Amino acid sequence: MAAQDPSSPPVADLLAAHPFVVGMDESQVRHVAECVSRVEQFPTDQVIFRSGGVARILYLIRRGDVALEVPAPGGGTRIVGTLHAGDALGWSWLFPPYRWAFDARALSPTEALVIDGEKLRQCATTDHELGYQVVWRVAREMADRLQATRLQMLDVYGERR
Amino acid sequence: MTPVQVLDRTGLDRLIGALSARGYRVLGPTVRDGAIVYGDLAATSDLPVGWTDRQSPGNYRLERRDDDALFGYVVGPQSPKTYLHPAEVVVWAGERTARGFAMAPPPEPPRYAFVGVRPCELASIGIQDRVFLGGERDAVYGNRREGVFLVAVNCTEPGGTCFCASMGTGPAAVAGYDIVLTEVIDGKGHYFTAESGSERGAEVLGEAGAAEAKKGQAKAAADLVESAAGRMGRTMETAGLADLLRQSLEHPHWQEVAKRCLTCANCTLVCPTCFCANVEDTTDLTGRQAQRVRRWDSCFNYEFSLIHGGPHRASAAARYRQWMTHKLAWWFDQFGTSGCVGCGRCITWCPVGIDITAEAAAIRAQQEVV
Amino acid sequence: MCTESGGDPAPLGPDAGNAAGGNGVEVQPRQKILVIDDEEVVLDSCRAILADGGYDITTATDGDEGLRLAAELSPDLVFVDVKMPGLPGMEVLERLRSTDPTIVAIVITGYATVSLAVEAMKRGAFDFLPKPFTPDEFREMTRRGLERRTEVLAQARDRAAAEAAGPVPGAGAGPMAPVPCRVLGRWEETYDTVSLALDPPPGWQGFRPGQFNMLYAFGIGESAISISGDPADGGRLLHTIRKVGKVTESLTSLQRGDVVGVRGPFGTPWPLGYAAGRDVVVVAGGIGLAPLRPAIHELLANRDRYNRVLILIGARTSADLLYPEEIQEWRGRFDVDLQVTLDSATGGWRGRVGVVTTLIPRAEFDADQAVAMVVGPEIMMRFAAAELLHRGMSPSRLFVSMERNMKCGIGLCGHCQVGSKFVCRDGAVFGYDEAETMFQVREV
Numbered sequence: 001m002a003a004q005d006p007s008s009p010p011v012a013d014l015l016a017a018h019p020f021v022v023g024m025d026e027s028q029v030r031h032v033a034e035c036v037s038r039v040e041q042f043p044t045d046q047v048i049f050r051s052g053g054v055a056r057i058l059y060l061i062r063r064g065d066v067a068l069e070v071p072a073p074g075g076g077t078r079i080v081g082t083l084h085a086g087d088a089l090g091w092s093w094l095f096p097p098y099r100w101a102f103d104a105r106a107l108s109p110t111e112a113l114v115i116d117g118e119k120l121r122q123c124a125t126t127d128h129e130l131g132y133q134v135v136w137r138v139a140r141e142m143a144d145r146l147q148a149t150r151l152q153m154l155d156v157y158g159e160r161r
Numbered sequence: 162m163t164p165v166q167v168l169d170r171t172g173l174d175r176l177i178g179a180l181s182a183r184g185y186r187v188l189g190p191t192v193r194d195g196a197i198v199y200g201d202l203a204a205t206s207d208l209p210v211g212w213t214d215r216q217s218p219g220n221y222r223l224e225r226r227d228d229d230a231l232f233g234y235v236v237g238p239q240s241p242k243t244y245l246h247p248a249e250v251v252v253w254a255g256e257r258t259a260r261g262f263a264m265a266p267p268p269e270p271p272r273y274a275f276v277g278v279r280p281c282e283l284a285s286i287g288i289q290d291r292v293f294l295g296g297e298r299d300a301v302y303g304n305r306r307e308g309v310f311l312v313a314v315n316c317t318e319p320g321g322t323c324f325c326a327s328m329g330t331g332p333a334a335v336a337g338y339d340i341v342l343t344e345v346i347d348g349k350g351h352y353f354t355a356e357s358g359s360e361r362g363a364e365v366l367g368e369a370g371a372a373e374a375k376k377g378q379a380k381a382a383a384d385l386v387e388s389a390a391g392r393m394g395r396t397m398e399t400a401g402l403a404d405l406l407r408q409s410l411e412h413p414h415w416q417e418v419a420k421r422c423l424t425c426a427n428c429t430l431v432c433p434t435c436f437c438a439n440v441e442d443t444t445d446l447t448g449r450q451a452q453r454v455r456r457w458d459s460c461f462n463y464e465f466s467l468i469h470g471g472p473h474r475a476s477a478a479a480r481y482r483q484w485m486t487h488k489l490a491w492w493f494d495q496f497g498t499s500g501c502v503g504c505g506r507c508i509t510w511c512p513v514g515i516d517i518t519a520e521a522a523a524i525r526a527q528q529e530v531v
Numbered sequence: 532m533c534t535e536s537g538g539d540p541a542p543l544g545p546d547a548g549n550a551a552g553g554n555g556v557e558v559q560p561r562q563k564i565l566v567i568d569d570e571e572v573v574l575d576s577c578r579a580i581l582a583d584g585g586y587d588i589t590t591a592t593d594g595d596e597g598l599r600l601a602a603e604l605s606p607d608l609v610f611v612d613v614k615m616p617g618l619p620g621m622e623v624l625e626r627l628r629s630t631d632p633t634i635v636a637i638v639i640t641g642y643a644t645v646s647l648a649v650e651a652m653k654r655g656a657f658d659f660l661p662k663p664f665t666p667d668e669f670r671e672m673t674r675r676g677l678e679r680r681t682e683v684l685a686q687a688r689d690r691a692a693a694e695a696a697g698p699v700p701g702a703g704a705g706p707m708a709p710v711p712c713r714v715l716g717r718w719e720e721t722y723d724t725v726s727l728a729l730d731p732p733p734g735w736q737g738f739r740p741g742q743f744n745m746l747y748a749f750g751i752g753e754s755a756i757s758i759s760g761d762p763a764d765g766g767r768l769l770h771t772i773r774k775v776g777k778v779t780e781s782l783t784s785l786q787r788g789d790v791v792g793v794r795g796p797f798g799t800p801w802p803l804g805y806a807a808g809r810d811v812v813v814v815a816g817g818i819g820l821a822p823l824r825p826a827i828h829e830l831l832a833n834r835d836r837y838n839r840v841l842i843l844i845g846a847r848t849s850a851d852l853l854y855p856e857e858i859q860e861w862r863g864r865f866d867v868d869l870q871v872t873l874d875s876a877t878g879g880w881r882g883r884v885g886v887v888t889t890l891i892p893r894a895e896f897d898a899d900q901a902v903a904m905v906v907g908p909e910i911m912m913r914f915a916a917a918e919l920l921h922r923g924m925s926p927s928r929l930f931v932s933m934e935r936n937m938k939c940g941i942g943l944c945g946h947c948q949v950g951s952k953f954v955c956r957d958g959a960v961f962g963y964d965e966a967e968t969m970f971q972v973r974e975v
Contacts, residue, residue: 261711261790300705437945444750
């Protein structure tokens with residue numbers, strides 16, 4: 001895990017470029033920036049988190065590809081979905097018991113902004129407007145993911161229903 | 162403008178004979194199994210002489226008349242489509258060959274002459290002409306249709322379920338016939354006024370010995386037909402009907418009809434314009450001979466709209482909606498006319514007496530609900 | 532330009548007799564181009580653009596004059612403006628084509644709309660050139676039109692030769708009689724999908740991407756199958772068939788040398804002419820890639836006619852992906868944005884996992900002008916269309932391919948009707964503005 005290179009752009013700029021904060025006003029983006037602990041690089045096949053682990057982090061993917069997967073019976077894994085540049089990875093930091101539901105693994109060299117979930121939760125409690133913005137975005141992510149997952153579940157390409 | 166002529170019953174026998182002599186298979190209404198159905202005619206005695214029909218929603222029966230009218234009834238369950246668009250026909254017969262397989266051209270179809278065709282049936286033939294000959298020519302229909310000789314009969318008494326006047330298809334025949342007759346029984350006797358609609362029609366009338374009609378005879382015939390137009394038992398309100406139905410696909414009334422409709426397909430079988438057909442490929446036991454058979458199908462059949470997993474139109478509501486909306490609205494988009502000729506057969510032969518004119522009126526009446 | 536006798540024969544037509552030069556050597560006549568447009572400035576620029584091309588160019592300022600000149604000259608290629616005072620361009624087009632079906636006609640207009648394009652195609656236009664056009668665009672369209680003319684004349688010769696050779700088996704048995712064609716090749720695409728390459732029937736005049744054939748398994752039955760090969764390859768007819776019932780089971784068990792019955796091509800084509808100059812978004816779900824492959828071939832063979840080209844492919848698992856080698860080829864091109872996603876994958880998969888609709892929100896295309904072609908299971912098409920419309924795409928530029936129970940393929944059996952449309956004759960390709968009712972009204 002490489003620490004942020006001092007010659008790379010400041011965190012605030014990197015954050016401002018990410019779709020997650022689009023629509024937030026400047027002070028809100030600054031608040032979120034204060035919760036960014038670092039920029040992290042994950043080489044290919046690096047496990048980002050495992051299911052059951054403590055979920056304290058919101059990852060904003062800047063580049064690369066991440067697979068959400070579960071271990072499959074008989075070895076190997078089954079990928080349930082992939083996330084890519086511009087996506088927000090993880091919402092288990094927002095709801096108790098704050099545990100990851102799936103494994104996450106980098107499929108290609110991936111760079112993500114690491115946001116301290118607990119710190120962000122506290123900011124949201126004191127600043128409700130910021131809280132609303134953050135939770136709204138997480139909700140939208142979940143809605144999109146849910147709809148896509150339901151379509152996956154329909155298995156439209158599969159056997160004739 | 163050809164002058165109106167007149168024939169008596171003997172003349173009509175000669176007319177049938179003349180058609181026979183020209184090699185036609187002469188078909189017309191006959192009584193069989195308690196209904197008036199198409200059968201072979203050798204003479205006027207084969208016609209339903211002295212019979213009439215009593216038709217109402219879900220009901221049909223024959224009754225004796227107190228005169229000897231030859232055409233004193235309207236339409237039975239069949240129509241010319243029974244012969245021009247047969248219920249079951251071999252489209253081709255094929256066999257395996259060195260090149261793969263070869264199809265034998267279809268056998269020569271018979272030449273039909275219909276005597277006693279009603280104006281609504283003429284209209285239905287015109288409609289099926291557009292269906293089968295308007296785009297890709299259907300060989301089965303086309304081969305039978307070419308050269309069909311049509312002797313039409315104007316209606317002088319509306320049937321119990323008829324509404325041809327409101328559909329613009331009767332009770333007078335306007336075009337599409339070789340000969341048109343009107344039967345008159347009055348104080349002056351029992352005769353048939355006759356007009357030709359084609360050269361060969363004029364020739365056959367000549368061979369039948371038709372004479373020029375006396376002044377009163379033509380008028381008596383015309384008056385009867387005009388009076389029939391005014392005595393129709395029901396009407397289809399056609400103004401704006403196609404658009405109304407196109408916009409009523411989600412109207413609650415379809416669910417209402419569905420409670421009554423058995424999806425038995427009787428209406429499509431008796432309807433003179435319904436054309437949907439299934440194509441069945443079969444082979445003999447050796448697998449060397451194959452044939453393709455076309456058989457009447459119906460949008461009311463459950464499997465009609467089968468795609469993967471099941472039929473697309475599973476509910477009765479969807480199937481009734483398909484039939485009626487196609488007949489009265491989408492037919493215009495496809496073929497430029499309505500698909501309905503107002504013959505009333507679907508009303509008579511529906512086991513539960515569903516009346517297409519009433520259903521159209523119900524949808525029109527409940528517009529504010531939608 | 533002279534050719535020796537025994538080389539390329541002069542084109543058929545009323546001038547064929549005049550082609551022979553004085554010494555018995557056949558002279559290749561100059562190709563004749565007729566431009567009909569009410570604006571003199573358009574006629575002048577067309578003349579100027581083609582001036583040194585070795586063509587005989589004639590112009591007319593209205594439809595009546597155009598038709599008169601066409602009757603006199605029998606042009607190889609005609610450009611017709613749609614909006615003219617007097618006889619309308621569409622009418623001119625129809626009359627030109629009915630008088631001489633070998634004429635290649637291209638419609639030009641300043642009011643490019645999809646319905647216009649479709650209308651023009653239905654009346655026999657070969658292609659569609661929106662105004663204003665650059666000299667290069669006009670030259671390119673002329674080149675393609677004349678190429679097509681050569682093809683059409685060659686086919687007319689072939690047909691005449693075939694007729695002279697004797698009747699095709701089934702002739703006289705009507706449009707419901709399949710023609711026997713040999714299987715040239717067969718290969719398995721996935722566990723339930725097989726592709727067959729067929730020797731085209733005699734007189735085959737090619738197909739347009741999006742069309743389908745009725746394939747007949749002797750004694751078993753027929754099934755409507757999209758043509759899924761390269762439209763430029765006249766020597767092989769490709770079909771990718773999924774095993775879903777008795778007929779398709781039989782078709783997929785055929786081997787090289789076996790014979791299949793063919794009727795077709797039927798149906799409406801993808802609007803590739805209309806898509807010129809625009810971004811093209813191809814969205815293929817599962818076996819939906821089969822009817823789209825011919826369109827992709829044509830898009831890539833004429834890549835410079837289009838703006839961006841995006842190919843978005845979804846499949847159930849990696850084993851269900853169709854044409855993986857071709858997908859690799861397309862992916863390797865710099866001028867194509869190709870993305871593949873699976874519904875489900877095992878850990879070894881390095882690509883995207885998620886339904887194909889998830890590719891649409893972030894795809895790079897200009898929704899204001901883009902054309903989309905979407906095929907897959909109906910649910911997938913519905914949701915993909917929703918995403919594309921959400922991006923701001925116009926429903927009249929979004930095209931889908933509908934599937935219904937087909938028994939005849941020629942609009943006579945009634946089974947494939949959806950509303951007033953016969954899917955076999957008015958489709959299977961529909962604009963979403965037409966297809967919306969089909970998707971939204973249940974059981975229609």
